[in-house]
Amino acid sequence: MSRDLNELPKIYEYREVEARWQQIWRDEDVYFIEGSDKPPFVIDTPPPYPTGEFHIGNAFNWCYIDFLARYKRMKGYNVMFPQGWDCHGLPTEVKVEEIHKITKNDVDRQKFREMCRELTIGNIKKMRASMRRMAFSIDWSHEYITMMPEYFSKTQRSFLRMFHAGQIYQSDHPVNFCPRCETAIAFAEVNYSDRTTKLNYFNFSGLEIATTRPELLAACVAVAVHPEDKRYAGRAGEDLKVPIFGHDVPIISDEAVDPSFGSGAVMICTFGDKQDVLWWKVHKLPLRKAIDKTGRMTAIAGKYAGMDSASCREAILSDMKSEGILLRQEPLQQRVGTCWRCKTPIEILSLHQWFVKIPHEAALKAAREVRWYPEHMFLRMENWISQMEWDWCISRQRIFASPIPIWFCKDCGQIILPDEEDLPVDPTVDAPKKPCPKCGSTAYVPETDVLDTWMDSSISVMHVTGWDGTQKIPPHFPAQIRPQGHDIIRTWAFYTILRAVSLTGSKPWEQILVNGMVLGEDGFKMSKSRGNVTVPEEILEEYGADSLRQWAALGAATGSDIQFNWNDVVAANRFLTKMWNIARFSLMQLDRAPYDKNAPVTALADRWLLNRLSGTVREVSESLETYQFDKGLKAIREFAWDVLADNYIEIVKGRLYGQSPDRDGACVAIRRSLDAICRMLAPFTPYFSEEIWSYLSDESVHKQPWVSCTFDDAKAGESGEILVKVIAEIRRYKHDKGLALNAPLGGVTVYTPSAMDDECDAGAALNCTLTWKTGMPELKQVVSGVRFDMGIIGPKLRGKAKAFMETIEKMPREDLLTIPEMIEIGGETIAVPGGAVIPQLSYTVAGSSVDLIPVNDSIIITVSQ
RNA sequence: GGGCUCGUGGUCUAGCUGGUUAUGACGUCGCCUUGACAUGGCGGAGAUCCUGAGUUCGAAUCUCAGCGAGCCCA
Numbered sequence: 001m002s003r004d005l006n007e008l009p010k011i012y013e014y015r016e017v018e019a020r021w022q023q024i025w026r027d028e029d030v031y032f033i034e035g036s037d038k039p040p041f042v043i044d045t046p047p048p049y050p051t052g053e054f055h056i057g058n059a060f061n062w063c064y065i066d067f068l069a070r071y072k073r074m075k076g077y078n079v080m081f082p083q084g085w086d087c088h089g090l091p092t093e094v095k096v097e098e099i100h101k102i103t104k105n106d107v108d109r110q111k112f113r114e115m116c117r118e119l120t121i122g123n124i125k126k127m128r129a130s131m132r133r134m135a136f137s138i139d140w141s142h143e144y145i146t147m148m149p150e151y152f153s154k155t156q157r158s159f160l161r162m163f164h165a166g167q168i169y170q171s172d173h174p175v176n177f178c179p180r181c182e183t184a185i186a187f188a189e190v191n192y193s194d195r196t197t198k199l200n201y202f203n204f205s206g207l208e209i210a211t212t213r214p215e216l217l218a219a220c221v222a223v224a225v226h227p228e229d230k231r232y233a234g235r236a237g238e239d240l241k242v243p244i245f246g247h248d249v250p251i252i253s254d255e256a257v258d259p260s261f262g263s264g265a266v267m268i269c270t271f272g273d274k275q276d277v278l279w280w281k282v283h284k285l286p287l288r289k290a291i292d293k294t295g296r297m298t299a300i301a302g303k304y305a306g307m308d309s310a311s312c313r314e315a316i317l318s319d320m321k322s323e324g325i326l327l328r329q330e331p332l333q334q335r336v337g338t339c340w341r342c343k344t345p346i347e348i349l350s351l352h353q354w355f356v357k358i359p360h361e362a363a364l365k366a367a368r369e370v371r372w373y374p375e376h377m378f379l380r381m382e383n384w385i386s387q388m389e390w391d392w393c394i395s396r397q398r399i400f401a402s403p404i405p406i407w408f409c410k411d412c413g414q415i416i417l418p419d420e421e422d423l424p425v426d427p428t429v430d431a432p433k434k435p436c437p438k439c440g441s442t443a444y445v446p447e448t449d450v451l452d453t454w455m456d457s458s459i460s461v462m463h464v465t466g467w468d469g470t471q472k473i474p475p476h477f478p479a480q481i482r483p484q485g486h487d488i489i490r491t492w493a494f495y496t497i498l499r500a501v502s503l504t505g506s507k508p509w510e511q512i513l514v515n516g517m518v519l520g521e522d523g524f525k526m527s528k529s530r531g532n533v534t535v536p537e538e539i540l541e542e543y544g545a546d547s548l549r550q551w552a553a554l555g556a557a558t559g560s561d562i563q564f565n566w567n568d569v570v571a572a573n574r575f576l577t578k579m580w581n582i583a584r585f586s587l588m589q590l591d592r593a594p595y596d597k598n599a600p601v602t603a604l605a606d607r608w609l610l611n612r613l614s615g616t617v618r619e620v621s622e623s624l625e626t627y628q629f630d631k632g633l634k635a636i637r638e639f640a641w642d643v644l645a646d647n648y649i650e651i652v653k654g655r656l657y658g659q660s661p662d663r664d665g666a667c668v669a670i671r672r673s674l675d676a677i678c679r680m681l682a683p684f685t686p687y688f689s690e691e692i693w694s695y696l697s698d699e700s701v702h703k704q705p706w707v708s709c710t711f712d713d714a715k716a717g718e719s720g721e722i723l724v725k726v727i728a729e730i731r732r733y734k735h736d737k738g739l740a741l742n743a744p745l746g747g748v749t750v751y752t753p754s755a756m757d758d759e760c761d762a763g764a765a766l767n768c769t770l771t772w773k774t775g776m777p778e779l780k781q782v783v784s785g786v787r788f789d790m791g792i793i794g795p796k797l798r799g800k801a802k803a804f805m806e807t808i809e810k811m812p813r814e815d816l817l818t819i820p821e822m823i824e825i826g827g828e829t830i831a832v833p834g835g836a837v838i839p840q841l842s843y844t845v846a847g848s849s850v851d852l853i854p855v856n857d858s859i860i861i862t863v864s865q
Numbered sequence: 866g867g868g869c870u871c872g873u874g875g876u877c878u879a880g881c882u883g884g885u886u887a888u889g890a891c892g893u894c895g896c897c898u899u900g901a902c903a904u905g906g907c908g909g910a911g912a913u914c915c916u917g918a919g920u921u922c923g924a925a926u927c928u929c930a931g932c933g934a935g936c937c938c939a
Contacts (some may be wrong), residue, residue, distance in 0.1 A: 571890055
């Protein structure tokens with residue numbers, strides 16, 4: 001049995017309600033059922049980085065996921081809503097170093113890992129609590145943690161398979177390198193920031209060169225000029241001696257040189273920036289490594305060897321000065337690449353690293369086969385793929401990450417691989433099970449590099465679709481949907497597509513739902529330095545999860561960036577209050593007296609309501625099918641507040657309070673509406689819906705099927721709109737007359753083009769005797785008096801004003817229905833100034849005087865005095 | 866510098882496959898304590914739909930240019 005109405009409190013206490021249901025709901029309620037005959041709906045949810053704080057951007061993203069997960073469940077899908085944690089990577093290492101005041105090299109690798117794991121476990125715990133509070137219907141039995149052996153053995157397995165397929169290779173190649181973190185990083189991990197630096201002009205064996213990086217002089221391999229630059233015509237091919245260091249470099253010409261920058265001649269070093277890498281490749285220049293992995297100058301820097309780049313720069317500039325070759329210095333604004341985590345400017349170093357080949361065509365094809373919501377987000381992927389120049393560098397020189405499952409033979413250098421059955425392995429701990437396949441030696445050297453964390457997270461879809469390594473294609477692959485933010489299209493989405501294509505040969509998901517970024521109340525990205533950060537916990541505390549969830553749904557159209565806005569949260573909370581009162585009123589009325597639950601719905605108002613409900617259900621369903629959560633929730637709110645509460649309930653109150661059998665139809669209509677609203681709100685406001693539902697049924701609303709309501713009655717729709725409109729107009733009339741809205745009114749007659757079949761609701765709602773008539777009334781317009789506008793009459797007529805008004809007053813009233821253009825005053829004919837005379841009109845029907853309320857061209861209301 | 870998105874009452878926002886009285890919320894002003902709700906109801910004021918040009922009978926909506934903003938990236 002459903003709950004007793006005596007328990008129904010007057011006020012909706014979200015704190016109490018949300019806490020209670022959170023206790024009652026059980027995780028297994030939402031389990032994905034293996035072997036179910038329902039169609040599967042697998043969501044490849046984002047594994048967040050366990051920072052310990054579930055921020056508002058996460059909350060927004062997960063709201064979308066939960067809306068669709070709950071909706072799809074109600075629609076009869078076997079929904080998998082897993083939860084992952086993308087644990088590995090620099091941020092945690094940096095945090096551990098901070099907390100323990102160490103660097104990674106101060107403790108052994110195992111110990112350092114242990115510290116990272118411990119921190120991560122604690123952070124995950126905190127974030128889980130926030131997520132439960134938000135009522136996300138996560139299937140916790142499908143939780144995965146990438147740092148656990150069960151998961152990272154899959155990462156290693158995927159590495160081996162791609163290696164065997166020739167998709168992974170090892171090579172010397174320029175990579176972005178953070179000297180502080182001492183690791184290579186991917187382009188996706190490079191940030192750019194502005195800084196002011198000096199552009200140094202110096203004499204390069206007779207040629208003027210401008211450079212921001214004099215410390216790289218030792219790494220200079222060429223000087224480049226633009227082929228059209230007259231200053232350097234004919235000089236390409238010459239050799240120049242590098243100042244201070246003395247080695248010879250050629251002058252080359254290249255279109256990419258900007259003749260207007262500096263002196264128009266640029267020195268190419270290995271490597272100052274990405275352009276240097278390009279030139280180095282195109283012109284097949286030699287490699288001179290001047291900076292090592294710790295950011296210090298190498299032996300080729302001669303007397304500067306061992307210096308860090310900043311001191312080397314100063315030293316070289318000072319030596320240039322004393323040699324008289326430094327010509328001048330200018331300040332320059334430039335953007336430098338920095339490590340996304342520690343903000344240290346990155347260097348481009350040529351290092352032995354592991355790479356994944358980028359299959360441009362196949363990736364693009366797969367990306368195109370995925371259905372993108374919103375569609376235009378695909379463009380970002382397309383642009384990214386088509387402009388990628390370097391392969392994906394997947395090795396990192398760090399510790400807290402999935403180990404690369406490789407050893408090298410100490411004697412012959414041969415790569416030694418583990419078998420898939422032996423995974424997971426940590427080559428720095430485990431020994432290879434077999435001797436070197438080439439020379440038979442058992443002496444080995446472990447690969448100490450580890451994998452980029454995107455190597456873990458980019459197989460999330462393989463994992464959640466049930467990959468255990470025995471199959472090539474996982475049992476539930478591809479997933480139905482990938483929900484994520486647009487900020488990680490070129491990382492997570494791209495890498496996932498790349499890996500799915502490489503491992504399975506096809507697209508990872510059928511659809512991708514891309515959400516926008518959450519901006520602060522000031523319209524800028526939330527950041528601590530701006531001070532515009534709002535945390536979910538604060539909102540949950542003050543207004544509850546259901547209000548926060550409504551903000552997420554309504555704050556912006558799907559895919560758009562969303563500005564955080566307390567107003568929306570407050571309005572959402574008010575909607576809950578309003579809805580609570582609607583439910584309370586409805587439940588009490590349904591309970592007040594027994595009614596026939598199968599009574600036919602015949603009254604106009606009742607049919608109108610159900611017709612509107614039917615339209616609302618259709619609209620909400622269509623919106624949710626295309627993930628337009630804003631539209632969906634808006635339609636529900638409008639139906640509940642506008643249609644049901646403000647119009648319908650006000651119209652039928654008379655019948656509800658009475659005893660007659662025509663009350664039954666209203667009860668049936670209300671009960672059906674309340675039921676439907678609960679179900680439709682369930683994905684958006686799970687706590688609230690469950691609470692109301694508990695007074696209707698003893699089951700969970702979240703186990704109910706989605707609403708089906710087909711009560712389409714176009715005629716009732718049209719007539720109902722007239723009914724509502726007429727009542728609104730008469731209320732306005734009362735308002736204008738200074739009457740209370742429930743004040744009694746005399747006889748009201750409403751003339752409509754076609755017959756209205758409203759029995760008694762309108763009259764009861766307006767506290768009057770209301771008669772519906774078809775056609776137009778036999779109206780007689782009479783002038784009951786006149787008013788004059790002295791502002792016009794005065795200046796125009798001056799002394800004749802008084803006589804003018806007297807003349808008008810004496811005229812037969814019916815002659816004033818249309819104001820004459822000329823009138824005669826004392827024998828003189830004068831023009832009547834426009835707007836001077838204002839006739840006071842009234843109407844009579846069949847001889848008695850009435851007030852007239854025109855609704856539109858075809859509907860007229862008369863009120864007898 | 867490139868890509869993408871956006872520019873609508875004081876604020877936020879819908880509409881943008883061309884024709885509506887330009888939606889809703891917050892704020893604001895007036896009236897109303899009526900037996901679900903004053904966290905309410907009813908009503909009002911408030912908009913050069915960024916600017917300019919073009920297409921069209923007709924543009925917030927389509928095209929181009931400009932200005933401005935945001936995000937991602939170089």
